[in-house]
Amino acid sequence: xxxxxxxxxxxxxxxxxxxxxxxxxxxxxxxxxxxxxxxxxxxxxxxxxxxxxxxxxxxxxxxxxxxxxxxxxxxxxxxxxxxxxxxxxxxxxxxxxxxxxxxxxxxxxxxxxxxxxxxxxxxxxxxxxxxxxxxxxxxxxxxxxxxxxxxxxxxxxxxxxxxxxxxxxxxxxxxxxxxxxxxxxxxxxxxxxxxxxxxxxxxxxxxxxxxxxxxxxxxxxxxxxxxxxxxxxxxxxxxxxxxxxxxxxxxxxxxxxxxxxxxxxxxxxxxxxxxxxxxxxxxxxxxxxxxxxxxxxxxxxxxxxxxxxxxxxxxxxxxxxxxxxxxxxxxxxxxxx
Amino acid sequence: xxxxxxxxxxxxxxxxxxxxxxxxxxxxxxxxxxxxxxxxxxxxxxxxxxxxxxxxxxxxxxxxxxxxxxxxxxxxxxxxxxxxxxxxxxxxxxxxxxxxxxxxxxxxxxxxxxxxxxxxxxxxxxxxxxxxxxxxxxxxxxxxxxxxxxxxxxxxxxxxxxxxxxxxxxxxxxxxxxxxxxxxxxxxxxxxxxxxxxxxxxxxxxxxxxxxxxxxxxxxxxxxxxxxxxxxxxxxxxxxxxxxxxxxxxxx
Numbered sequence: 146x147x148x149x150x151x152x153x154x155x156x157x158x159x160x161x162x163x164x165x166x167x168x169x170x171x172x173x174x175x176x177x178x179x180x181x182x183x184x185x186x187x188x189x190x191x192x193x194x195x196x197x198x199x200x201x202x203x204x205x206x207x208x209x210x211x212x213x214x215x216x217x218x219x220x221x222x223x224x225x226x227x228x229x230x231x232x233x234x235x236x237x238x239x240x241x242x243x244x245x246x247x248x249x250x251x252x253x254x255x256x257x258x259x260x261x262x263x264x265x266x267x268x269x270x271x272x273x274x275x276x277x278x279x280x281x282x283x284x285x286x287x288x289x290x291x292x293x294x295x296x297x298x299x300x301x302x303x304x305x306x307x308x309x310x311x312x313x314x315x316x317x318x319x320x321x322x323x324x325x326x327x328x329x330x331x332x333x334x335x336x337x338x339x340x341x342x343x344x345x346x347x348x349x350x351x352x353x354x355x356x357x358x359x360x361x362x363x364x365x366x367x368x369x370x371x372x373x374x375x376x377x378x379x380x381x382x383x384x385x386x387x388x389x390x391x392x393x394x395x396x397x398x399x400x401x402x403x404x405x406x407x408x409x410x411x412x413x414x415x416x417x418x419x420x421x422x423x424x425x426x427x428x429x430x431x432x433x434x435x436x437x438x439x440x441x442x443x444x445x446x447x448x449x450x451x452x453x454x455x456x457x458x459x460x461x462x463x464x465x466x467x468x469x470x471x472x473x474x475x476x477x478x479x480x481x482x
Numbered sequence: 483x484x485x486x487x488x489x490x491x492x493x494x495x496x497x498x499x500x501x502x503x504x505x506x507x508x509x510x511x512x513x514x515x516x517x518x519x520x521x522x523x524x525x526x527x528x529x530x531x532x533x534x535x536x537x538x539x540x541x542x543x544x545x546x547x548x549x550x551x552x553x554x555x556x557x558x559x560x561x562x563x564x565x566x567x568x569x570x571x572x573x574x575x576x577x578x579x580x581x582x583x584x585x586x587x588x589x590x591x592x593x594x595x596x597x598x599x600x601x602x603x604x605x606x607x608x609x610x611x612x613x614x615x616x617x618x619x620x621x622x623x624x625x626x627x628x629x630x631x632x633x634x635x636x637x638x639x640x641x642x643x644x645x646x647x648x649x650x651x652x653x654x655x656x657x658x659x660x661x662x663x664x665x666x667x668x669x670x671x672x673x674x675x676x677x678x679x680x681x682x683x684x685x686x687x688x689x690x691x692x693x694x695x696x697x698x699x700x701x702x703x704x705x706x707x708x709x710x711x712x713x714x715x716x717x718x719x720x721x722x723x724x725x726x727x728x729x730x731x732x733x734x
Binding site (some may be wrong): 158346347349350352353357358359360361362363364366367368455 | 556557561566574576577587595604645
């Protein structure tokens, strides 16, 4: 059966890593570039693309992509602690309404509402989520799914915060550029910040909680306190995204608690590959423009979007980012067998 | 301070549904003692350990550590006070490299103040601790994902995790089960050394020969009840203990 000229692919890891995850031996410029470029190029692209797109339709799409990337990053941080959230819309909605409310009722300017919404929204969300942190797995997910619905219905039936009409004519960003660059820069900061955080000692504790929380407890670590901190960080990012969107639209309504803000970030993280943050970001920058590009198809859009999503998950179950990462770190060559 | 009672267990009882896993068990452990905890399978050794370390809440009874009531406290706050325990099934953080497993206790409030002054200091402490337990620092073993290590290494990793906490009371739940003869032979002197340095140890174990080499007192459990408490010779001489052991271990 062994015919001559049969080949198989052989994969070899690039020999750059030495000893451990934290110690590198770098000797040449090419080694340094090898590590530097995959971090620098996406960031450079993120910051230069707005210049080409301007303030038109695709400029808006870029802004949305950044907002959804922030939500996906927020989802991924919670998932890294073992909290599978179905409620990124909660963070988004609370942030939106805090920013909108402060602007509408108290006339706070935009440079105060956004930070206030980021911190206040995160605090509010953490207080809401802390009582259910003890729940495990799907039970936690269920509660996070219900919370945004609860808010949406409270606003509708109690006619508070503008009721079904929402809060209109809020302060806009001084310019499109400011909004876009604020969003794009934040994506960069959060992406690299979270990646760094998860490799610090603090991050090891968070990862440990996902792995086996009883071992972490036995290590004299208050698991709930660390989970609450992770929720607060995720809440900050999600609420910030909501506040940005509110001022971008100059409007906040019940739609801020819509399921879109839960499902799309989750789909982005899963498509890109969860656990790396880069995957979640990449996923958002694939999914949001894709769903806009398919808009021309009318009713078929959602169907085709679904097919693409399923196809990607079946073909690349590890996620796009992990696939690219693996390819980047390995040589491939054909060997005769 | 010799003679100080470090752990006091009073009338401790735990029911699981209709089953009484631990029934009115009382004993005291003095600082510096090495207490063996033995008994046939299902006699309540692990439940007793889970009760002391807070992983299971007692149905009734009282536990105090250094004269402080710890009954019903959360596992982390009991560990915070200085009681470290290993797990029978060698739990580990499987996705993290072995040495990163130790970052978790090293990052706890109990130990944090002594470690981590300099970037990567906790990593160095972790590798030192593992090196002492046979994870050679110059080999690849300490840097491998814990999930890829053989069982014997996981057991020792569990012990290293306890040592990272700088405990005052160490509770070992069948540390030697699943270890090879050579691993036991290598680990036993380490435990003896810890005891000589003043650490109080409670050790649940089935390997009696090894246990009796180090323990100066044994507590025997059967069906959740304490049936003997004393020096190994005394305890094993009691008729009830022999019955409990012979009744389950020899079944020809």
